[in-house]
Amino acid sequence: MAGSVRRKLTPANTRSRRGADESRLTQWILISVAAIFVGLFLVLPLVSMFYEAFRRGPMAYFAALTQENTLDSIRYTLTIALLVVPLNALFGMAAAWALTRFQFRGKALLTTLIDLPFAISPVVVGVMLIALFGYQGWLGPWLREHDLKVVFALPGMVLATVFVTFPFVARELIPMMQSQGTEPEQAALTLGASGWQVFWHVTLPSIKWALLYGLILTTARAMGEFGAVFVVSNRIAGEMPIPLWVDNLNADHRGSDAFAVASLLAFLALGTLMLKAWLESRHQREEAAGMWITAAPVVNSGESETAFTSNTPS
Amino acid sequence: MARIVRAWLFGSLLLGAALGISCTDPHRLSLLNVSFDPTREFFGEINAAFLKNWQATNATVLRIQQSHGGSAKQARAVIDGLDADVVTLALGHDIDRISGETRILPSDWQQRLPNHSTPYTSTVVFVVRKGNPKNIVNWPDLVRLGVEVITPNPKSSGGARWNYMAAYGWARRQPGGDDRTAREFVARMFQNVPVLDSGSRGATVTFLQRGIGDVLLTWESEAHQALSHAEGLSGEIVTPPESIVAEPPVAVIDRNARKHGVLPLAESYLRFLYTEEAQGIAARYYFRPQLEDAAEKAGVHFPPIVRFTLAEICGDWRTVHEAHFATDGWFDQIQSRRRP
Numbered sequence: 001m002a003g004s005v006r007r008k009l010t011p012a013n014t015r016s017r018r019g020a021d022e023s024r025l026t027q028w029i030l031i032s033v034a035a036i037f038v039g040l041f042l043v044l045p046l047v048s049m050f051y052e053a054f055r056r057g058p059m060a061y062f063a064a065l066t067q068e069n070t071l072d073s074i075r076y077t078l079t080i081a082l083l084v085v086p087l088n089a090l091f092g093m094a095a096a097w098a099l100t101r102f103q104f105r106g107k108a109l110l111t112t113l114i115d116l117p118f119a120i121s122p123v124v125v126g127v128m129l130i131a132l133f134g135y136q137g138w139l140g141p142w143l144r145e146h147d148l149k150v151v152f153a154l155p156g157m158v159l160a161t162v163f164v165t166f167p168f169v170a171r172e173l174i175p176m177m178q179s180q181g182t183e184p185e186q187a188a189l190t191l192g193a194s195g196w197q198v199f200w201h202v203t204l205p206s207i208k209w210a211l212l213y214g215l216i217l218t219t220a221r222a223m224g225e226f227g228a229v230f231v232v233s234n235r236i237a238g239e240m241p242i243p244l245w246v247d248n249l250n251a252d253h254r255g256s257d258a259f260a261v262a263s264l265l266a267f268l269a270l271g272t273l274m275l276k277a278w279l280e281s282r283h284q285r286e287e288a289a290g291m292w293i294t295a296a297p298v299v300n301s302g303e304s305e306t307a308f309t310s311n312t313p314s
Numbered sequence: 315m316a317r318i319v320r321a322w323l324f325g326s327l328l329l330g331a332a333l334g335i336s337c338t339d340p341h342r343l344s345l346l347n348v349s350f351d352p353t354r355e356f357f358g359e360i361n362a363a364f365l366k367n368w369q370a371t372n373a374t375v376l377r378i379q380q381s382h383g384g385s386a387k388q389a390r391a392v393i394d395g396l397d398a399d400v401v402t403l404a405l406g407h408d409i410d411r412i413s414g415e416t417r418i419l420p421s422d423w424q425q426r427l428p429n430h431s432t433p434y435t436s437t438v439v440f441v442v443r444k445g446n447p448k449n450i451v452n453w454p455d456l457v458r459l460g461v462e463v464i465t466p467n468p469k470s471s472g473g474a475r476w477n478y479m480a481a482y483g484w485a486r487r488q489p490g491g492d493d494r495t496a497r498e499f500v501a502r503m504f505q506n507v508p509v510l511d512s513g514s515r516g517a518t519v520t521f522l523q524r525g526i527g528d529v530l531l532t533w534e535s536e537a538h539q540a541l542s543h544a545e546g547l548s549g550e551i552v553t554p555p556e557s558i559v560a561e562p563p564v565a566v567i568d569r570n571a572r573k574h575g576v577l578p579l580a581e582s583y584l585r586f587l588y589t590e591e592a593q594g595i596a597a598r599y600y601f602r603p604q605l606e607d608a609a610e611k612a613g614v615h616f617p618p619i620v621r622f623t624l625a626e627i628c629g630d631w632r633t634v635h636e637a638h639f640a641t642d643g644w645f646d647q648i649q650s651r652r653r654p
Contacts, residue, residue, distance in 0.1 A: 082330030
């Protein structure tokens, strides 16, 4: 292949015209395919939703958002998120710690089980909770005797959300903690620190970015979860979180109210993404300031670019 | 760093718990009505009327809560612990199941209120395309070659069981009709069904919005509501000469209402459904009221129709369920026959 030979011989800045045209064509096709896809499946539905939400004017929009049941749904969503996120932060850190710092029997099984909520359909989560906590379920007779409600009430919705969002924190932490190794912690231990001190002052600062990403993802999913929560909800207006309330408004033939409340969820999601992007840029700046930077030219198939590879000292 | 994380963890847990407690508000008097899907707007109006009367004579603030979903699913939720004070479902069989599996209401619940605890009824009608291009006017038209019938799956939908029994009942009441000919008629009708949705609303969407099928079988009340909300979508209602009396019964869930201290209130709520005022509201939502002149007073005209009851054609829901909808019942046999 003449082209490839020439490409090998010519320096990167004067590379072959044909190769450049080809790659520019591929580039152009790929970019337009991606743009069309994103436009059709993401931007268009979003725009139509916002259009429908605001069609009756900003007054109607705010009226939809401030009616009593919508405010109740916001309160339910906040409650669920406020309880689920710290619980999963604790569970996630404990799981990641156990899996990266200890060797024990059943470790592979535990690693697999952590991913179960990713793989399992949310409706199964709801049905499992009913099988366990429903009045006909295993704990049913005891719950009924003590007049405690789990499913078809807030506790059930919190449990369902905890289950569904369980892997997010652990999955972010495990690779981070694996790549860091245990040397700094062992050093701290030899210097006489207690287990808690090591955790709070050595481990936590080194995993804080991964933890933050995990928490953001958990928050986003906790606010948006529908399936599992729907199964264990009592479907009473005023006692459902935002996603269920959107569905309920839609079933009530109140389409534009549904779009208005749905746009609120979309704003929450966009806000979460922006927060994540901002944190990422801060993370990179912090790494750039505090850690080694190697600027290495990487040459691949005629393209020359400079990639920044940051290496954490080990 | 450590301090911030700890403060955040405990602070947000505490705030969440406080908010969670504020979500449960045990001091207000409240009544929970667990109902099926197409009654959302109807009970919104009923509750407003009941509350107006209540507030005129009582100082305590009352809140009536509604829960809606598929009838069988709602019954399942009450069995599993949803705290209904009253249930208003699509068919008696669903309330029988609550009573049978939990004993939170007595098994003779249907004898406690007038008309088999059914304050208003409906009937199964046809919705056809504008202008009725396939000229569908009576039940035999549904088994004609090339007519597509939309009805939900009777295994999961209460409404669909009434559709099924309406077709069965019509065939059985024909001269020379018996159980065998009626079963054959139903089997032939289901050969014309291209989609089995899981619920009535789903079937309505399939027919009106996705434009599938030539005729939709549905309750008279749901047909009127769907057509009034379907902007730009057209269809028209055909009332067959004969159809079934669809009875959506109501019942107090004694044990729950007693636990919440609202037993007399729950009873008067259901009795309110039989009053002239509530019967008028029912008529405006195209439920056929039990009070003779309620429809006329509400200015609603119901087309004449000969209606037969489930009891007239084959007894009660328990028998029907065993024969038709249980595993390996007639519906399962029809479905397996369809498969090549």
